[in-house]
Amino acid sequence: MKVLVVDDSVAMRMIVKKMVKAAGFSADFIEAADGQLGLDKIKADSPDLVLCDWNMPNMSGIELLTALNDEGISVDFGFVTTESSDEMRAKAEGLGAKFLISKPFTKESVFDALKSFF
C-alpha cells in the first residue's frame, strides 16, 4: 500500500504518517510539500491513497483534486485538514474526495476514515 502525504508542513507530514501507523495500518509513504508537487508525485509514483491538506501554497488541496479530475487521473483521495465547514465537505465530496479527517484527529476517527482502503 503506497500512501502519498501532501502537506506544506514537514512536521504535519510526520504527524499524518504517525497517525496512519497509530490507527493500525502499515504503508509505504511518499511525500509532497504542495499541490503541484503532489500532482507530480501522483503521476510519477501512482500511490494507492492520497492524504492531502486543504490550504497549501502554489496549489491547494482542492485545486489538486480538481486537476486530477481534469486530467482523468483516478486515485483514492482524502483530506486531512484543520478547516472542516459543511461547505468544504460538500465541495470535497462533489469533486470525488472519499473522506475529510478534521484536526485534531483521534486514532478512532482515522481508523474509521481509512479502514476501507487497507
Place this chain on the structure above:
Amino acid sequence: MVSNEAHSMSDRELNQFIDHVKFETGINLDTSKRYLLESRLSPVLKKFGLNSYSELLKCIVNAGSTENQALISAITTNETYFFRDEHPFDLLKYKLIPDLLGVDQRSSVKIASAACSSGQEAYSMAMVLKEILFDLTNYRVQINAFDISDEIVTMASKGEYSKFEVQRGLSDEKISRYFDCIDGRYQVKPELRSIISFSEINLLKPEGVLAKFNIIFCRNVVNYFEDKDKALLFDNLAAMLLPKGILVIGATEFLNNQYGHFEKKSFKGSVYYEKVG
C-alpha cells in the same frame, strides 16, 4: 549617591555572597566569579540606593526582602534569546510533538521550560506549536515555565520585549506574526500567551510543581550546580516527567544519570533523554 568605591567587593563580602547564593539558589559560584558578582550586583546597589555591598548583605538577611529577590534575579538571569541554539526547537517540531500528537491529537501535551529566565524559550515553544497546529484552541497543549526568581517570572509572563530582544532569533515575518507592537514594545500575541503559565519554582525544591510533563527543556542550567546538586536536579526533573517523558538539556551539558532515570536518544544530531519506565 553611590560612589565608585562602593562597587569594590571585599574578599569577606565575596565569600558571604557566594554562601548566600548557594543557599538561596543552589548555584555554586567560587571566588573566580568576583567579576560576575560585582557586575550583576552593582545595579542592585544602585536600584536600592545602597552605598556598599555590606549594606546589601544586611538587607538580604531577610529572605523575603525585595533586595534579596533582586539579588536572586540578578544572579540567575541567563542571557537568552528566541530559538536559542535552534536544534532543540527542530527536535520539538519534527520529532517530539509529532510523536505525541501523531497518535491522538486530542491527547494532552504538557511541556515545561525549566529555568525559563525572561521567557523566550517558552514563547519559542509556543511559536513551534502554532506553526504545526495552526489553531491552538483546538488542542490540549500547555506550557509551564519556571524560574527561581519571582521578579523574572513576573516580567516573563507579560511577554513584552524590546525591539533588540525580538530581533535576536526572530525574522521580521515571525515578529509581525507573533507580536503586537505597542508604543515601541513588542508583546507576544494573546493566543500564544494563553497556553503558557509562569511560576516561581526552585528546581532543587520543586514542591509547587503538581503537573507531570511530557517534555521538559532544562538548558544551560546544570553547569551552575555542584555534583551532588546535579544529581538532585536530575532526580527532581525525572519525578516531574511522565513515563517515557523527554528531557532536553543544553548541547554542551552532561546528564548526571546517577539514578538511572534516563536513556540517551538522538534525532538528527540532537541529543535528548527519555525517562526509563
